[in-house]
Amino acid sequence: MPNYIRYYLPGHPVFVTLVTHRRRPWLAEPRHAEQVLSAMRRVKSMYPCLHLAHVLMPDHLHWMLKPADGDFSRIIAAVKREVAWRMKLKEALWQPCFHDHVIRDEMDFQRHLDYLHYNPVKHGQVNRAADWPFSSFQAWVDRGRYEADWGTTEPDDIREMALD
Secondary structure: OOOOOOOOOOOOOEEEEEEEHHHOOHHHOHHHHHHHHHHHHHHHHHOOEEEEEEEEOOOEEEEEEEEOOOOHHHHHHHHHHHHHHHHOOOOOOEOOOOEEEEOOOHHHHHHHHHHHHHHHHHOOOOOOHHHOOOEOHHHHHHOOOOOOOOOOOOOHHHOOOOOO
């Protein structure tokens, strides 16, 4: 396994992408998606962090979080373990590695937030971001960050991003 260098910056949000093992679409099953969200909540109680945004797709998950101490790797590992334990499966559920990006500034934050919430539309799952059930989009609409009909067309700021 390659040696990854990860940057842990306390006080900075991080965007992570977890991919299912062999891209199997087991997250398409609503009860599995609910188990992942439940595991994320449980792990948050063990490792203090702010859960900023998420989207669960059939074969991957994008998550923006802000760990209190900056160490997001142990949070990701704990979520993977918790999901495996909850599902009581012997086969691998996740690819062993994950992608991470430390958010640099407010513009970078908005770009990754847009990318995350537009992902179900990009992948042809729905016609607008609000229609995807396993996303934090509605919470951001409630906060006034998005209009309810946002996400029917790809935002300009994410066109060149390739994170899936």
